[in-house]
Amino acid sequence: MTPEFALEHEADGDALPRLSLRALHRPKFGTICADWLTPDLARRIGAGRKQPLARAVGLNKPRAPEEGPLRVLDATAGLGRDGFTLAMLGAAVSLLERNPTTCALLRDARLRALAAAGAQAAAERIEILEGDAVARMADAANHGRWDVIYLDPMYPDDGKSALPSKEMQLLRELTGGDADADALLAPALRCARRRVVVKRPSKAPPLGGRAPSLSFDGTQLRFDVYLCPFNP
Ligand SMILES: C[S@@+](CC[C@H](N)C(=O)[O-])C[C@H]1O[C@@H](n2cnc3c(N)ncnc32)[C@H](O)[C@@H]1O
Numbered sequence: 001m002t003p004e005f006a007l008e009h010e011a012d013g014d015a016l017p018r019l020s021l022r023a024l025h026r027p028k029f030g031t032i033c034a035d036w037l038t039p040d041l042a043r044r045i046g047a048g049r050k051q052p053l054a055r056a057v058g059l060n061k062p063r064a065p066e067e068g069p070l071r072v073l074d075a076t077a078g079l080g081r082d083g084f085t086l087a088m089l090g091a092a093v094s095l096l097e098r099n100p101t102t103c104a105l106l107r108d109a110r111l112r113a114l115a116a117a118g119a120q121a122a123a124e125r126i127e128i129l130e131g132d133a134v135a136r137m138a139d140a141a142n143h144g145r146w147d148v149i150y151l152d153p154m155y156p157d158d159g160k161s162a163l164p165s166k167e168m169q170l171l172r173e174l175t176g177g178d179a180d181a182d183a184l185l186a187p188a189l190r191c192a193r194r195r196v197v198v199k200r201p202s203k204a205p206p207l208g209g210r211a212p213s214l215s216f217d218g219t220q221l222r223f224d225v226y227l228c229p230f231n232p
Helices: 039-046 052-057 081-088 100-114 117-124 133-138 166-175 181-191
Strands: 005-012 015-023 071-074 092-097 126-130 148-151 195-201 214-217 221-227
Touching: 005 100, 015 100, 015 166, 039 081, 052 081, 052 195, 052 214, 052 221, 071 081, 081 092, 081 117, 081 126, 081 148, 092 100, 100 117, 100 126, 100 166, 117 126, 133 181, 148 181, 181 195, 181 221
Parallel strands: 071 092, 071 148, 092 126, 148 195
Antiparallel strands: 005 015, 195 221, 214 221
Protein backbone atom coordinates (compact mmCIF):
# COMPACT_ATOMS: atom_id res chain seq x y z
CA MET A 1 0.00 0.00 0.00
CA THR A 2 1.54 3.33 -1.05
CA PRO A 3 0.97 6.02 1.59
CA GLU A 4 -0.95 8.98 0.23
CA PHE A 5 -1.86 12.04 2.28
CA ALA A 6 -4.03 15.13 1.87
CA LEU A 7 -4.21 18.31 3.96
CA GLU A 8 -7.67 19.76 4.58
CA HIS A 9 -9.30 22.41 6.76
CA GLU A 10 -11.78 21.15 9.37
CA ALA A 11 -14.29 23.32 11.17
CA ASP A 12 -13.66 23.59 14.94
CA GLY A 13 -16.78 25.18 16.46
CA ASP A 14 -16.26 28.89 17.06
CA ALA A 15 -12.49 28.55 16.93
CA LEU A 16 -10.36 28.94 13.80
CA PRO A 17 -10.73 25.99 11.39
CA ARG A 18 -7.83 23.62 11.84
CA LEU A 19 -5.49 22.11 9.29
CA SER A 20 -5.72 18.32 9.36
CA LEU A 21 -3.95 15.47 7.66
CA ARG A 22 -5.93 12.65 6.11
CA ALA A 23 -4.27 9.37 5.12
CA LEU A 24 -6.07 8.46 1.91
CA HIS A 25 -4.65 4.93 2.06
CA ARG A 26 -6.19 4.39 5.54
CA PRO A 27 -9.79 5.56 5.19
CA LYS A 28 -10.76 4.28 8.67
CA PHE A 29 -8.12 6.31 10.52
CA GLY A 30 -9.76 9.74 10.39
CA THR A 31 -7.52 12.81 10.49
CA ILE A 32 -4.64 13.98 12.65
CA CYS A 33 -3.64 17.54 13.46
CA ALA A 34 -1.23 19.37 15.74
CA ASP A 35 -3.59 20.33 18.54
CA TRP A 36 -2.01 22.07 21.51
CA LEU A 37 -5.26 23.04 23.20
CA THR A 38 -6.48 19.61 24.31
CA PRO A 39 -7.44 18.60 27.88
CA ASP A 40 -4.68 15.94 27.78
CA LEU A 41 -1.99 18.46 27.06
CA ALA A 42 -3.47 20.91 29.59
CA ARG A 43 -3.08 18.17 32.24
CA ARG A 44 0.55 17.65 31.26
CA ILE A 45 1.25 21.35 31.41
CA GLY A 46 -0.58 21.50 34.76
CA ALA A 47 1.99 19.06 36.20
CA GLY A 48 4.35 22.06 36.10
CA ARG A 49 8.11 22.43 36.28
CA LYS A 50 8.66 19.42 38.52
CA GLN A 51 7.65 16.92 35.83
CA PRO A 52 10.52 14.89 34.32
CA LEU A 53 10.52 16.74 30.96
CA ALA A 54 10.82 20.17 32.63
CA ARG A 55 13.47 18.98 35.11
CA ALA A 56 15.49 17.33 32.35
CA VAL A 57 15.51 20.57 30.37
CA GLY A 58 16.38 22.59 33.51
CA LEU A 59 13.18 24.63 33.72
CA ASN A 60 12.87 23.87 37.44
CA LYS A 61 15.95 26.01 38.19
CA PRO A 62 15.38 29.67 39.06
CA ARG A 63 16.56 32.20 36.44
CA ALA A 64 17.56 35.80 37.01
CA PRO A 65 15.24 38.25 35.15
CA GLU A 66 18.17 39.59 33.09
CA GLU A 67 18.81 36.07 31.71
CA GLY A 68 15.44 36.06 29.95
CA PRO A 69 13.63 32.81 29.19
CA LEU A 70 15.52 29.53 28.74
CA ARG A 71 16.09 29.11 24.99
CA VAL A 72 15.26 25.63 23.74
CA LEU A 73 15.65 24.14 20.28
CA ASP A 74 13.17 21.29 19.86
CA ALA A 75 15.10 19.84 16.93
CA THR A 76 12.65 17.02 16.13
CA ALA A 77 9.42 18.93 16.66
CA GLY A 78 6.87 16.48 15.21
CA LEU A 79 3.42 17.71 16.24
CA GLY A 80 5.00 20.10 18.75
CA ARG A 81 3.42 18.87 21.97
CA ASP A 82 6.63 18.65 23.98
CA GLY A 83 7.78 22.00 22.59
CA PHE A 84 4.47 23.69 23.40
CA THR A 85 4.58 22.21 26.93
CA LEU A 86 8.04 23.75 27.41
CA ALA A 87 6.83 27.11 26.09
CA MET A 88 3.81 27.04 28.42
CA LEU A 89 6.26 26.40 31.29
CA GLY A 90 8.23 29.53 30.37
CA ALA A 91 10.82 28.58 27.72
CA ALA A 92 11.39 30.36 24.40
CA VAL A 93 11.16 27.48 21.95
CA SER A 94 12.33 27.03 18.34
CA LEU A 95 10.40 24.14 16.81
CA LEU A 96 12.48 22.60 14.00
CA GLU A 97 10.94 19.99 11.71
CA ARG A 98 12.18 18.64 8.39
CA ASN A 99 8.93 17.24 7.05
CA PRO A 100 7.11 20.09 5.22
CA THR A 101 3.61 18.67 5.83
CA THR A 102 4.26 18.30 9.56
CA CYS A 103 5.67 21.83 9.52
CA ALA A 104 2.41 23.12 8.00
CA LEU A 105 0.49 21.44 10.85
CA LEU A 106 2.82 23.13 13.37
CA ARG A 107 2.30 26.59 11.85
CA ASP A 108 -1.45 26.04 12.03
CA ALA A 109 -1.26 24.94 15.68
CA ARG A 110 0.71 28.08 16.55
CA LEU A 111 -1.83 30.31 14.81
CA ARG A 112 -4.67 28.72 16.74
CA ALA A 113 -2.73 29.00 20.02
CA LEU A 114 -2.11 32.71 19.32
CA ALA A 115 -5.88 33.16 19.17
CA ALA A 116 -6.47 31.35 22.52
CA ALA A 117 -6.30 33.60 25.58
CA GLY A 118 -4.46 31.12 27.87
CA ALA A 119 -1.93 30.09 25.24
CA GLN A 120 -1.15 33.36 23.49
CA ALA A 121 1.94 34.33 25.50
CA ALA A 122 3.48 30.87 25.07
CA ALA A 123 2.69 30.86 21.33
CA GLU A 124 4.49 34.20 21.04
CA ARG A 125 7.59 32.54 22.54
CA ILE A 126 7.51 29.85 19.81
CA GLU A 127 9.14 30.12 16.39
CA ILE A 128 8.80 27.45 13.73
CA LEU A 129 11.75 26.50 11.58
CA GLU A 130 11.67 24.14 8.62
CA GLY A 131 14.75 22.12 7.72
CA ASP A 132 17.13 19.41 8.76
CA ALA A 133 18.36 19.54 12.34
CA VAL A 134 21.77 17.98 11.65
CA ALA A 135 22.61 20.69 9.10
CA ARG A 136 21.18 23.50 11.27
CA MET A 137 23.07 22.39 14.40
CA ALA A 138 26.31 21.83 12.47
CA ASP A 139 26.22 25.45 11.23
CA ALA A 140 28.68 27.28 13.48
CA ALA A 141 26.52 30.43 13.21
CA ASN A 142 23.96 28.66 15.40
CA HIS A 143 26.39 27.52 18.11
CA GLY A 144 25.36 28.95 21.46
CA ARG A 145 22.00 30.19 20.11
CA TRP A 146 20.09 27.73 22.31
CA ASP A 147 20.71 26.83 25.97
CA VAL A 148 19.12 23.42 25.50
CA ILE A 149 18.62 21.15 22.51
CA TYR A 150 15.78 18.67 22.87
CA LEU A 151 15.68 15.54 20.71
CA ASP A 152 12.76 13.13 20.36
CA PRO A 153 13.36 11.14 17.18
CA MET A 154 11.02 8.25 16.43
CA TYR A 155 12.17 5.01 17.97
CA PRO A 156 12.28 2.11 15.49
CA ASP A 157 9.16 -0.05 15.58
CA ASP A 158 10.62 -3.34 16.86
CA GLY A 159 7.31 -5.16 16.33
CA LYS A 160 7.38 -6.32 19.97
CA SER A 161 5.61 -3.42 21.62
CA ALA A 162 1.86 -2.90 21.52
CA LEU A 163 0.59 -1.44 18.26
CA PRO A 164 1.64 2.19 17.93
CA SER A 165 -1.11 4.79 18.17
CA LYS A 166 -2.78 5.64 14.87
CA GLU A 167 -1.20 9.07 15.08
CA MET A 168 2.30 7.66 15.50
CA GLN A 169 1.68 5.14 12.73
CA LEU A 170 0.64 7.92 10.33
CA LEU A 171 3.54 10.15 11.36
CA ARG A 172 5.91 7.24 10.74
CA GLU A 173 4.40 6.68 7.29
CA LEU A 174 4.49 10.40 6.49
CA THR A 175 8.08 11.03 7.55
CA GLY A 176 9.53 7.60 6.79
CA GLY A 177 10.63 6.96 10.43
CA ASP A 178 13.87 8.40 11.76
CA ALA A 179 16.43 5.71 10.90
CA ASP A 180 19.18 8.37 10.90
CA ALA A 181 18.41 9.49 14.50
CA ASP A 182 21.85 8.60 15.90
CA ALA A 183 23.40 11.34 13.74
CA LEU A 184 21.60 14.03 15.80
CA LEU A 185 23.57 13.70 19.03
CA ALA A 186 27.10 14.81 18.06
CA PRO A 187 26.09 18.10 16.37
CA ALA A 188 23.62 18.80 19.20
CA LEU A 189 26.39 18.42 21.77
CA ARG A 190 28.51 20.96 19.90
CA CYS A 191 25.64 23.43 19.37
CA ALA A 192 23.86 23.55 22.78
CA ARG A 193 25.15 26.03 25.39
CA ARG A 194 24.19 23.98 28.41
CA ARG A 195 22.65 20.59 27.72
CA VAL A 196 21.10 18.16 25.27
CA VAL A 197 18.03 16.21 26.33
CA VAL A 198 16.93 13.03 24.54
CA LYS A 199 13.52 11.39 25.05
CA ARG A 200 13.71 7.58 24.87
CA PRO A 201 11.39 4.65 25.60
CA SER A 202 12.24 3.35 29.13
CA LYS A 203 14.05 0.24 28.03
CA ALA A 204 15.73 1.61 24.89
CA PRO A 205 19.51 2.00 24.76
CA PRO A 206 20.74 5.60 24.82
CA LEU A 207 20.84 7.47 21.50
CA GLY A 208 23.93 6.51 19.51
CA GLY A 209 24.95 4.15 22.33
CA ARG A 210 26.38 7.16 24.24
CA ALA A 211 25.76 7.12 28.01
CA PRO A 212 24.08 10.30 29.33
CA SER A 213 25.30 12.41 32.26
CA LEU A 214 21.97 11.76 34.06
CA SER A 215 18.42 10.56 33.35
CA PHE A 216 14.92 11.45 34.53
CA ASP A 217 12.31 8.69 34.45
CA GLY A 218 8.79 9.35 33.23
CA THR A 219 5.92 6.95 32.54
CA GLN A 220 7.15 4.38 30.00
CA LEU A 221 9.91 6.74 28.91
CA ARG A 222 12.95 8.57 30.20
CA PHE A 223 14.82 11.76 29.45
CA ASP A 224 18.59 11.35 29.02
CA VAL A 225 20.54 14.51 29.78
CA TYR A 226 23.97 15.28 28.30
CA LEU A 227 25.63 18.23 30.00
CA CYS A 228 27.86 20.46 27.84
CA PRO A 229 29.74 22.48 30.48
CA PHE A 230 32.54 23.60 28.15
CA ASN A 231 30.50 25.07 25.32
CA PRO A 232 30.68 28.89 25.05
C1 LIG B 1 8.54 11.39 17.44
S1 LIG B 1 8.33 12.85 16.47
C2 LIG B 1 8.50 14.11 17.70
C3 LIG B 1 7.27 14.26 18.55
C4 LIG B 1 7.29 15.55 19.36
N1 LIG B 1 8.27 15.50 20.43
C5 LIG B 1 5.93 15.91 19.92
O1 LIG B 1 5.83 16.20 21.12
O2 LIG B 1 4.95 15.96 19.15
C6 LIG B 1 9.84 13.00 15.61
C7 LIG B 1 9.86 14.09 14.54
O3 LIG B 1 11.22 14.45 14.29
C8 LIG B 1 11.39 14.78 12.95
N2 LIG B 1 12.82 14.64 12.64
C9 LIG B 1 13.57 13.53 12.75
N3 LIG B 1 14.84 13.77 12.39
C10 LIG B 1 14.90 15.08 12.05
C11 LIG B 1 15.96 15.94 11.59
N4 LIG B 1 17.19 15.46 11.36
N5 LIG B 1 15.67 17.22 11.34
C12 LIG B 1 14.42 17.72 11.57
N6 LIG B 1 13.37 16.96 11.97
C13 LIG B 1 13.61 15.65 12.22
C14 LIG B 1 10.50 13.79 12.22
O4 LIG B 1 10.16 14.25 10.91
C15 LIG B 1 9.30 13.67 13.17
O5 LIG B 1 8.29 14.57 12.79
